[in-house]
Amino acid sequence: MPQDALAKTGVTIRPADAGDAVAGVQPTWVALPESTEEVAALLRVAAEHDLAVTPVGGGTKLDWGPPPERCDLLVDLCCLNEVLEYAAGDLVVRVQAGITLEALNRHLAPQNQELALDIPVPGTTVGGLLATALCGPRRFRYGAPRDLIIGITVVLADGTIARSGGKVVKNVAGYDLGKLFTGSYGTLGVITEATFRLHPLPPHRRWVTTKTGPDLGALAVQLARSQTEPSAIELDWSSGSPDCTLALLFEGASAASRAAAIPITPQPETSDDPPTWWNRLPDGPTLLELRVPPGSVGTLVREVTSAPMTGHALRGSVASGVFHLAVPDTRRLPALRDRVEALGGRLIVLSGPDGGAGRWGTISALDLMRRVKARFDPDRRMSPGRFVGGI
């Protein structure tokens, strides 16, 4: 019996309840492993007994994506929450996947360092951040999670423990599994450890906020090419507002003087604190991610904000071209996706109903992705159905 075999691993197992549901699918058991080896023992049992597995970190985005076809075992990584190795002089940290980003940055702050990834959803764990590859405002300066991960430990569906990368920033030995697993939504295996490149905490941060009309394409291009080097250029808009709010973040010793120098009239407001909406996802029944080439930002923003509709909220980076749009219903999704793809972009339904429009949009390499999935998880037991093309 599976539960006897699970019990024999020595890992704490409890029966699942409604609160453990993965996008509405309630698992049978929840396991609370405390090490990579325990995760491997669990996955070996899952392989023997044909159990479908979904890994979970903070559970903050467990309702994102389509529901799994089946889910027998939820592997909760909350107890794998240690900082394993922190070499401040090397600007490198190795952590277990269950640690929250907040806890990690508390650990790094005394050395005046940080993992320069924003956390749009509070309570996000390192594993959850990697699995969904969610980005915040400072992606423009520091990159996405895949740009700062330098090493990873994963457990595959058959219980194999595998590592790639290492603990040095510069390293091209072997394939980069860290990038492959980043954004894989738990469908290739369980991420148990990750090593990151860190950045020094900037001595000063300064935000500049201004109102602008929806025709901000030229302004966005101008700000993004500014040699004052803002770390982020974010937009906030919601239905009914004639204006968009733009906020720029400057970091560094000269943050204040650079903030004062940006060429916007009338003189914008500056502050040592972010606007309340900074680094937060907009709220609504369906949450979309819109990605467009930065040159098409103006067109996208104008079209989204000029449509006569209520209950929409748009936030995101006018510099990177990545936005989040909350919508009250899914009626406009097919038309909006067509439009975004015509601009060379993609529309992805992160959470909430997709109204049958499909979640992921066009993917050129879907066949290769299916082949990767078939190699890593031939029995389709890792979060089956949770990812692109029903992977």
Add this chain to the structure above:
Amino acid sequence: MVDQLTGRLREVLPDEAVITDPVRLRTYECDGLTYHRATPGVVVLPETAEQIAAVVRLCQEFQVPFVARGSGTGLSGGALPRSDGVLIVTSRMRRVLSVDLDARLAVVEPGVTNLAITEAVRDAGYYYAPDPSSQQICSIGGNVAENSGGAHCLKYGFTVNHVLAVELVTPDGDIVDLSAMDAGYDLLGAFIGSEGTLGIATKITVRLSRTPEAVTTMLAAFTTIEGGGRAVSAIIGAGIVPAAIEMMDALAIEAAEAAVKCEYPAGAGAVLVVELDGPETEVETQFAQVERICREADAFEIRVAASAEERAAIWKGRKSAFAAVGRISPAYIVQDGVVPRTALGEVLAGIDRLQEEFGIRVANVFHAGDGNLHPLVLFDDGVAGEGERAEIVSGRILDLCIEHGGSITGEHGVGVDKSRYMPRMFTDEDLDTMQLVRCAFDPGNLSNPGKVFPTPRLCGEVPVVRKGPHPFEAELL
């Protein structure tokens, strides 16, 4: 087999794009790692992705391996041809297809040189950030294959951080786009740095970076390498991320002086090249800090470039260092290892011990900011046994890197040169897991086989969906 294939290649390519003349074939027998050589079975010079796809499909039909080659500047034998295979050279695919400054990107063919991208956009105030030392001749396709770095990757990252999309010909001969825009697995991230084993890039979309407002380059000379090392640690400890921090030891300085008369301060045991860039106010503040740190670490001379010419003069010695050791040694091995920055001192001391033990000189040139060492192991190939001793020293240096938690390659790649060291860095499970990616892309193992991984493994069929216990276990139940 190659002979039969060659006839078919002429059906999909113009005659002059298929090379079979033995003399011409030999010009392709090695890349920048010249002591591994093999004459390719046949060389093709395609001009389009469709032609490459047709060649690859023929290779599949005849089960003949193929190897892609850009400019052939690689230093790990990644483009070493196969005498039983096809060498696909992208040197005729050199067009910059489009530049979109508003979107900060350029679309280029794989044979375009790294520097040509920057030259195409420099006047508009942009550049392509990764800058391997060979940037004047190395191709962007090769950069993608190797995930090339360069002196400035300390601050700006590697090729993988600056490529937004790749069109590739898969080992099946399909043309597929891997794009950061698309949802799904980050196959782009897995492909970049896969050293030609997952297919051939035929079109590359790169991110352009804005030229920084200010650039300050300084040269600090120290009597000892320890002094330079202390300065590096203190700079990083002060929360400064320079665009580059490069270090050369006395022997490397001597070689550079002999080769290019770089006129680095006399008597230096080590020189440090530090480059800061960014907004002017930021650079000014950091420059004052770096200068103070270097003086506190007993720098006996500090030079600051006041012009582009002076900056070039400071970089001249560093950029010529590899070739320069040819002036002080008949032969040398360029090594590429990485250690955590904090272990630099211990590893350099270890290299000193190796020099004494084996009677082999090692010139050290390194990207000190990210712990990427390029020891140049010098030897006289006219002296019996010296080449072998140099090989041992070179391998022992990699062992030192691994012992200290580092890597066997920071930017030159594994290729044929280092595949045998992979098991020292990774377990069988790690390597088998990487092979899963390989098998997904190239189940027939025809795309640059024999590179990166020590023992080629058969991929076999994808296991059929299995439910319940394994049959053997079921019998035991």
